[in-house]
Amino acid sequence: MIHTTRMGDAAGIPAVLAHCFLGHSGGWKRLLEALETPLDAVAFDLPGHGRSAPWEGAGDLHGVATAALAAQIAEPALLIGHSFGGTLALRQALEAPESVRAMVLIEPVLFAAAADTPEFAAHVAAEQPLREAFARGDLAEAARVFFALNGDEAGWHAMSEAARQMMTRQMTMIGATMSVLVDDSEGLLAPGRMAAFDKPVLVLAGALSPPVFPAAARAVAARLGRAEFVSVPGAGHMAPLTHPAATAALIDAWVLRNGLNEKPRVG
Structure with missing residues (x-):
């Protein structure tokens, strides 16, 4: 639905x-x-x-x-x-x-x-902690890193615990x-x-x-x-x-x- x-x-x-x-x-x-x-x-x-x-x-x-x-x-x-x-x-x-x-x-x-730009190469390097968090199954850390990569790590820390938990659950969709x-x-x-x-x-x-x-x-x-x-x-x-x-x-x-x-x- x-x-x-x-x-x-x-x-x-x-x-x-x-x-x-x-x-x-x-x-x-x-x-x-x-x-x-x-x-x-x-x-x-x-x-x-x-x-x-x-x-x-x-x-x-x-x-x-x-x-x-x-x-x-x-x-x-x-x-x-x-x-x-x-x-x-x-x-x-x-x-x-x-x-x-x-x-x-x-x-x-x-x-x-x-893909052929310096910006992409730098992004791939910065994204490595996200991939490592996924590999460890640490979805909460993956969510924090995801917000940081999007320029809004402060927004992640400002969320309520319920909101952070919901977005942590949604992290499984990123890999897809x-x-x-x-x-x-x-x-x-x-x-x-x-x-x-x-x-x-x-x-x-x-x-x-x-x-x-x-x-x-x-x-x-x-x-x-x-x-x-x-x-x-x-x-x-x-x-x-x-x-x-x-x-x-x-x-x-x-x-x-x-x-x-x-x-x-x-x-």
Whole structure:
């Protein structure tokens, strides 16, 4: 069971919102309130997150989550995805371009796109404690390291014990996504595949994010046919939550530049 929430304005642009790993659909509320562009938005909780059913632990979690996103699309939609959610939106656009009107990708964590950069090499080295924690079965330490790698170790320590325990349990899902995000097992980076997507895309990255995140975002934007890359001033990896007004302003301006501010006419 996938939990969904209707947000925004029923008269607005059809949109589907995919949140970050360890997040939930309610995290979009402040961004939607800050947007001047009206969106008729469906936000959903990823498998194993929020009020959706737990992930069963078998199969391709990235594929299961992409299918959950696809199930929310009733007509060609604006997809907005943050972090892990951004990679789901990207996969959906490449697998079913007719279902997507345009995309906003906020730091999509397709790290494989930046595999030939110094930022990626440094990230792999910094990630070694995470891999070691998984190898020891120390999921609490894995969760702490995960937050540190995402630039928010203080947020981990500030959480309630119940919240930390919940996120510790969710750590098992990280390993199930590595083959797609780090090794590109789904071939999202296959030559010419992204370039063939010919609809508007806005790729955002926090100006203060750990370096591998903007590096991956820039690399994704460079491969897409009609993508713009823009930094969110003063923001880190969690820009839509920590800097909703700045993020919304960039999205609003892009919508106007690309004539996306009206529903497409039918017939």
